[in-house]
Amino acid sequence: MTTLNALIAVCLCYVALLFVVAFVAERSAAQGRVAWLRYPMVYTLSLSIYCTAWTFYGAVGNAARSGLEYLTIYLGPSLVMVGWWWILRKLVRIGRSQRITSIADLISSRFGKSNLLAICVTILAVVGTTPYIALQLQSVTLSFEVFAEAANPGQSLTHNATALYLAMGLALFTVVFGTRNLDANERHHGVVMAIAVEAVVKLLALMAVGVFVVWGVGGGVADTLQRIDASGLGEWQVSGGRWAGLMFLSAAAFLCLPRMFQVLVVENDDENHLRTASWAFPMYMMLMSLFVLPIAVVGLELMPEGANPDTFVLTVPLSQGADVLAVLSFLGGFSSATSMVIVAAIALSTMVSNHIVMPIWLRVAPGEGASVSGDVRHVVMLARRMSIAGILFLGYLYYSLSGGGTALSTIGLVSFTGVAQVLPVMLGGIFWRGATRVGALAGLCTGFAIWLYTSFLPSFGPGHFMSGDIVAFGPLGLGWLRPHALFGIEGMDPLLHALLWSISLNTLVFIAVSIASFPSPLERLQGAQFVNVFQHSVGARGWSAGVAQSEDLMIMAQRILGAREAQALFTREAAGQGRGGQLPDPSPDFLQTLERELAGSVGAATAHAMIGQIVGGAAVSVEDLMAVADETAQMMEYSSRLEAQSEELSQTAGKLREANEKLTRLSVQKDAFLSQISHELRTPMTSIRAFSEILRDSDGLPPEDQTKYASIIHDEAIRLTRLLDDLLDLSVLENGQVNLNLRRGSLRDVLERAVAAAVADDSQGVIELRRDTVAEDITLYTDLDRLSQVFINLISNARKYCDAVDAVLEIRVQSGNDTVILDFIDNGTGIAPEAQDVIFEKFSRVSDQKAGGAGLGLAICRQIVTRLGGKIDYLPGQQGAAFRVVLPMAID
Amino acid sequence: MNDGPRFGIGRGPLFVERQTYRRRRLMDAARVVPVVGLFLWSIPLLWSKLPEAAVPTSRALLFVFGVWVALIAVAFLISLPLRPVDKPEDQPGRNS
Structure with a gap:
């Protein structure tokens, strides 16, 4: 028979082993050798804290009382796990992107970082978990009792003392390994590893008992099934309501239990591990529950009437003399209890310290405010350690108050309903x-x-x-x-x-x-x-900075993250901002990063509040509100803006193309003009030179010849002068240096004069003029000489270029309120469309054949009309060439 | 969920290449598995509890565990090709 002392020694050895495992894992993690800690299987095994001592002992008890109902507790979580794509994947992603530290943090963070909500969830979690911790204490006490009974029948153990020692021992382990590092996102490698080891131990223990029962006692699978059918549990008697209800309840609890959230989301290293766990954890649960019913049935057969079915896992091997197996089974139960309590205590203490202690401390602490210097980490640590002790004490209190009498599974379900x-x-x-x-x-x-x-x-x-x-x-x-x-x-x-x-x-x-x-x-x-x-x-864009002081932020970060981490973070951020060696600017990005980092240590709500104390500014910027606005609307707005822009661009491109073509034509014209003008200048020069040489060198030149040659020279000189006059005129007009000689006069007189001047020279061909002298009877107040110059130019152009057999020029006059419109329309072929927009440019000539002028006439006309406050344009769509002059009645 | 094909402006193509298509159908399968499991495990609700027609516990046990094993197997088969790949759909910040 195993003595109680030997059992305690085994227990202590086992705990020592766990300490070593946790320690080695922490060391490895600290040295950066984390690869083996990151196997998906470690993650899967750590989920096994769902299977607590309740599972280990209580499931058999439950099976002995109500048959297959115990399965519901595993079926619900199995469905949640195989349905990971629905909920768990999203939870894990949110947990990672928002640096969630607990389920209370998740809820608070989601609902505007509300601390009130976090406090509510924390209280709910503490109240809901307390019975469960009591349950663990009770089951371990119960198992000690079994061995004590077996060793010394009749001697009873002091329950409360055992439970108290156990609670203290668990608190110690949790404090040592659960509060080593502050940043919950750095993860508790030691604890997770220890839990994984415990998961293996409890699975092996339960399966060993199961194998022993089925093959050692029951006589094989078929015989055992027969025994089951023959027993009092031989028929399906599960109430439908409980079957469905408990399945839902266990699935809900699986997601909501603080300890499950801790291992599922917070301790998750890699989303990919969820993929493995999606089938591996249901398998684990299936194996855990595989032998429960056989053990219950065999236990009911073997054990005397009235024996507690919750301890069949221990009493059945003991009654068969398999002491080693019983001890292994005891260790399994012990593992289940301890791992659950440790993780639950870590999860709850994080919540309590982040959402209850820290906000209160921040409010009442001396110096009030987050920017006071001094390390706040010891406060957080102390809060966590006190919380762990407090939570375990509460569990103990519940245990001693409830008297440990109720069946295990009932307490567990009460707790489940609370956290659900x-x-x-x-x-x-x-x-x-x-x-x-x-x-x-x-x-x-x-x-x-x-x-x-x-x-x-x-x-x-x-x-x-x-x-x-x-x-x-x-x-x-x-x-x-x-x-x-x-x-x-x-x-x-x-x-x-x-x-x-x-x-x-x-x-x-x-x-x-x-x-x-x-x-x-x-x-x-x-x-x-x-x-x-x-x-x-992208995380929540939290802060519109500007008022935040980098020094204050630095002081605060040092207090929470520790001097080294804080400095590393600030240096990194400063380098990112291109301000190496200085403190980073409190840009929104930086503040957001900092808040995330702090949230990993003290929770989202507290981190938000602390930064809020320093920054003081609005927590939400306009861009944030934009982000809240419906994304589709944004998309559409953006796309229509793009469309408008591209339209604008294509219009601009069209204008540019036009301008470019015009420039090219102008350049060609200018080249043509240069050769033309040199030719124009050269021709009279040549004849002047030639005739002047004749006059100089020929002695016996008849007087009539002398006169003839001299008049040629004179004419050519006049032609040159006229050309140069035109050029000069144009440049004067263009530079705006012209003085207008404003007078009042009749338009008809001006036209009369212009026609007389233009047709005076018969050499340029004959043109018939059609005028409407009645309409022309308009009085103008303008520079009449300049205006006449424009008309002369237009009329002589028509004379020169109209190619009709019977050339006709029609001058139409319309008068409006204060403007006069004159159209000069001939019956020739007009001007080619491509030439229409350059004829008013300097040196522009429509055809090289009729090179009568220098191409300055229309340019001068346009300048004059513009100076007179009107405009002159080519009028397309008429029979021949048509020009429209629009003039104000009176110039200002 | 947010992985289905998305339509509309800037939401990616209406039709996708074969590989992406297969992956999306696998996601659909991953979503269907728990529904099927729930359905199968709800069947015991219909079993009679009358003494003359009651289902023997051994058979109930085999049914529940049979479904369990099948679910695990299917979940395993689906999870294998669903390993993350570097594609925009699963990458955060796509529409940011």
Whole structure:
């Protein structure tokens, strides 16, 4: 027989082994050799903290009492795991991108970093987990008792002392390995590794007992199945409501239990591990539950009437004399209990310290404010350690209060129902952008209150917190408020009753209040970030900086992250901003990074509050609100803007092309003109030179010849002078140096003079003029000489270039209110379209053949008309060449 | 969820190449598995509890564990090709 002392020695050795494993893992992680810690299997095994001592002992007890019902506790989580693509993947991604430290942090972060919400979830989690910790203490105490009984029948153990020592030992281990590093995102490698080892131990232990029972006692698989059918559990007797309800409950608890969230999301190193765990963890659970029923059935056969089925895992091997197996099984149960308690304590202490202790400390601490110097890390550490001790003490308290009498699985389910109250808010938070903080708060409080009233308080038994009268007749005799028959609906299983009402009313209130309320900008921003986590990776753009002081931020970061990490972070950020060697600018990006880092240590809400104290500025910028706005609308706006821009661009390109063509033509014309002008200058020069040489060198030249030659020279000189005059005129006009000689006069007189001047020289061909002398009777106040110059030019152009047989020039006059429009239209072929927009340029000539002038006439005309406040254009679409002159009646 | 094909302006192509198509259908499969599991495990709700027609526990045990093994196998088969690849869909910051 194994003595109790030997058992304690085995226990201590086992704990020492765990210490060594955890220590080695921490060392490896510290030295950067983390590869072997990051196997997906380690992650999968760490999930096994779902299988607690409750599973280990209680499942067999449950099976012995109600047959296959125990399976529901594993089926729910199995469905959640194989359905990882739905929920877990999203949770893990959110957890990583937002640096979530606990389930309370997730909820608070989602709903605008609300600390009130975090406190609610924390309280709910602590209250919900306490019975579960008590359960672990109870099951280990129970197993000690079994061995004590076996060793010394009749001697009873002091339960409370065992439980107390156990609680203290667990607190020590958790404090040592669970609070080594502050940043929860740096992960507790030691703890995770120890848990993985414990997972293997408990699986092996339970399977060993199972194999022993099936093949050692039961006589093989077929015989065992026969025994099962022959036993009192031989028929399917599970209530449908409990089958479905417990499956839902266990699935909900799997997602919401703080310790499960810790290992599933917070300790997750790599999203990819989830892929492996999706099938490996269901397999683990299947193996864990495979032998439960055989052990229960064989136990019922072998053990005397009235034996506690919760301890069959131990008593069956003991009764068969398999002491070593019993010790192994004891270790399995011990592992289950310890690993659960350790992780639960870590998860809860993180929540308590981040969401309750730190905010209070920040408020009441001397110097008030986050920018006071001094290391705050020891405060956080101390808060965590105290929380761990406090949580374990609460568990012990529950254990001693409830007397450890209730069946294990009942306590476990009460606890599950409590933490499952977070489920509606959590799922709503990650899938529904409309969920609001007020709604979440209302839903949680409703669910929590109903759970307290219908399940938690009655679980202590009548007389502790709730008198038997209330349970039986309702408070103040209000029958419809009886804790086990709310609204007068009786006959329901108490657990299902509590589950149904708490979850359904919780969900209803959450949705209704969310719909009715309006979220703050930060909530909406976080909501978009959470729900669309696969599209957004950029974190919440938190701060519009400017007022933040880098020194203050540095001091605060040092207090929380530690001097070395903080300096490394600031140096890195400064280098990123191109300010090597100095403090980084408090840009929004930097503040956001800093907040994330701090959130890893003290939780999102606290980090937000601390930065808020220093920065002081608005937490949400306009860009953030833009991000909240419907993305489709943004897309459409963006695309239409692009379209408009591209249209504008193509228009500009068209204009540029036109301008370029014009420039090219002008350049060609200029070249042509240069050769033309030199030719023009050269021709008269040549004849002047030639005739002057004749006059100089020929002695006996007849006088008539002399006269003839001299007049040729004279004419040529006049031609040259005229050309140069034109050029000079144009340059004067262009430079705006001309003085207008303003007079009042009749348009008809001006035209008369112009026609007389233009047709005076008969050499240029004959043209018939058609005028409307009545319409021409308009008085103008302008420079009449200059105007006449324009008309002369237009009329002589028509004479020169009109190629019709009977050339006709029609001058039409229309008068408006204060403008006169004159059209000069001939009946020739007109001007080619491509030449129309350059004829008014200098040196432009329509045809080289009729090189009568220098191409300055129309240019001068345009300059004059412009000076007179009007404009001259080519009028396309007429029969021949047509020019339109628009003039003001009176110049200013 | 957010991995299905997305339509509209800037939401990626309407039709995708074969490899991406296969991957998306695998995601669909991954989503269907728990639904199938839930359905199969709900069947015991229909079993009679009358003494003359009751289902023997051994058979119930085989059914539940049979479904379990099948689910694990299917989940395993689906998880193998679903390893992350560097493609924009799974990369964060796509629409940022």
